[in-house]
Amino acid sequence: MNNKGFTIIEVLVSLVILSMIAIVSSNILKSSLESEQETSAQLNSIKELSLASTIIRRDFRQIVNARMKDFYGNNLYGTIINQINSDSLIFNSNIKSMSNDVSPIKRINYELIDNKLVRKQFFSSNPYSQDDFTEIELIKDIENLQLSFFYENSWHESWPISLITSKKIPTLIKIEFSKKNKEYSWIIDPNITYALQN
Numbered sequence: 001m002n003n004k005g006f007t008i009i010e011v012l013v014s015l016v017i018l019s020m021i022a023i024v025s026s027n028i029l030k031s032s033l034e035s036e037q038e039t040s041a042q043l044n045s046i047k048e049l050s051l052a053s054t055i056i057r058r059d060f061r062q063i064v065n066a067r068m069k070d071f072y073g074n075n076l077y078g079t080i081i082n083q084i085n086s087d088s089l090i091f092n093s094n095i096k097s098m099s100n101d102v103s104p105i106k107r108i109n110y111e112l113i114d115n116k117l118v119r120k121q122f123f124s125s126n127p128y129s130q131d132d133f134t135e136i137e138l139i140k141d142i143e144n145l146q147l148s149f150f151y152e153n154s155w156h157e158s159w160p161i162s163l164i165t166s167k168k169i170p171t172l173i174k175i176e177f178s179k180k181n182k183e184y185s186w187i188i189d190p191n192i193t194y195a196l197q198n
Helices: 008-061
Strands: 088-094 105-113 116-122 133-139 142-151 154-156 172-179 182-188
Touching: 008 088, 008 116, 008 133, 008 172, 008 182, 116 142
Parallel strands: none
Antiparallel strands: 088 105, 105 116, 116 133, 142 154, 142 172, 172 182
16 A cells, blocks of 8 residues: 655654745845845945035134124134034035025034034024024934143143134034044144134
């Protein structure tokens, strides 16, 4: 008598083989998904840093050496201001406007807020309201932000450093920070050599 069919052992062996194939396939799929997510995160980080670098360099290269006032109309000490141990940098920059009726000179304020480098652009060079600005987050998850200013062959931790430099723009501006355990250092040349005249 010729019985056709599978024995229990053959069925079990087949199930074991199919299970192994399923486990190997799921591990490969999981690894591929993790790799894709990591690559995507790195690309997004590169895009974020590239855009931030472009905006910051543009702002500094179009910097205007003009006297600034506070929100009450009082003169500020300096045409670019960063106090010691401050995560804020204030200056005026020449930003192209959509209308010729509006001054292109705008107040720019870079601040570190909740581990994010934020750029605030006010609607004039000497705004009277602290709330009249547009804001964008340039870099997220940022740590250890440090600003340095190069003048007369040495770096300084704040600006201005004297009455003379309160009417000048530093020769170089350095921005240092860390993001996800990587260190970054950007050095920008504002390319302004003249001093503000009284």
